[in-house]
Amino acid sequence: MSRISVRGFAVASATAVTAVGSVVGVASGSTAAPNNDAEATAAGTTLLADIPAGQQAQVQTASLTQQAQTMAIAADATAKKDAEEAARKAAAETAIAKKKEAEKAEQEAKEREEAEKAASRSAARDASSFAVQASYSVADVQAIARQMVPADQFQCFSNIVDHESSWNYQASNPSSGAYGLVQALPGSKMASAGADWQTNPATQIKWGLNYMDSRYGSPCGAWEFWQANNWY
Known part of the structure; x- marks a missing residue:
């Protein structure tokens, strides 16, 4: 099996992180308590190949799940921003259209009034x-x-x-x-x-x-x- 670095995966599962921390302790020969910090674990020298085979799939699954969630959150934020921008643009266009309609109606009213006055004068x-x-x-x-x-x-x-x-x-x-x-x-x-x-x-x-x-x-x-x- 090739030696794949754990840094490429964001460990989201608490269980998986604990498991990786334990492996790091074993691999280094340390008797200290296992480190549960996902970022510290990812920055270490532990390789995926050093993790017991039964836990490798769990680590990979947790990492891919976290990546998918992060991408989904980013996509939602982008979609929301695009929707808000589209709504603002539509509102501005509607306001401009209404203003033009009001100005046109006002102008037509003035023209009718002038025509009526002219007709009255001519009569x-x-x-x-x-x-x-x-x-x-x-x-x-x-x-x-x-x-x-x-x-x-x-x-x-x-x-x-x-x-x-x-x-x-x-x-x-x-x-x-x-x-x-x-x-x-x-x-x-x-x-x-x-x-x-x-x-x-x-x-x-x-x-x-x-x-x-x-x-x-x-x-x-x-x-x-x-x-x-x-x-x-």
Whole structure:
């Protein structure tokens, strides 16, 4: 039988280690107590051939079993690490996909809102499309405003007119010079919308809309400012 070193085998079995320690003691002629430390035994000079034949198979089996267990533990650790890394990668990819979907949905919502506003504006009639009348009732003026002011802005526009003139297109403030539905100051400013600014509510509404849009972004922006300051 060839002389194979015990160092090549990791002795895991307590019984096998004890047996090897005993053999080492016998081989060296020592009368000291046998050494049960597997590492010390493996580092010694004892050879597999020096171990009784009946114990060689036990030592080999214990060593191979320990090696298999060590390899299995290492494989499990690697598999666990790979699984965790794959899970992190999948979670990151999912988060990115959800973010892109949210951004896309937000963009689509903005585009729909802009389209609706554009449609509302295009549906509004211009001041020149209304026939001139000798006089106008509150109901007449409100009907004109509903056709000129974008639907989503009408309530805000109406709130301002309610407070400024109570829908009286000839309302005048002698002390300040403010005039008309939206109380332009001075009233002559509304001439930029039409020469008939004193008698035509449609002209006044046109000027009022342009003023609110240019200064506050919209009638609702103007109304928000009005609520905070009682003027606009």
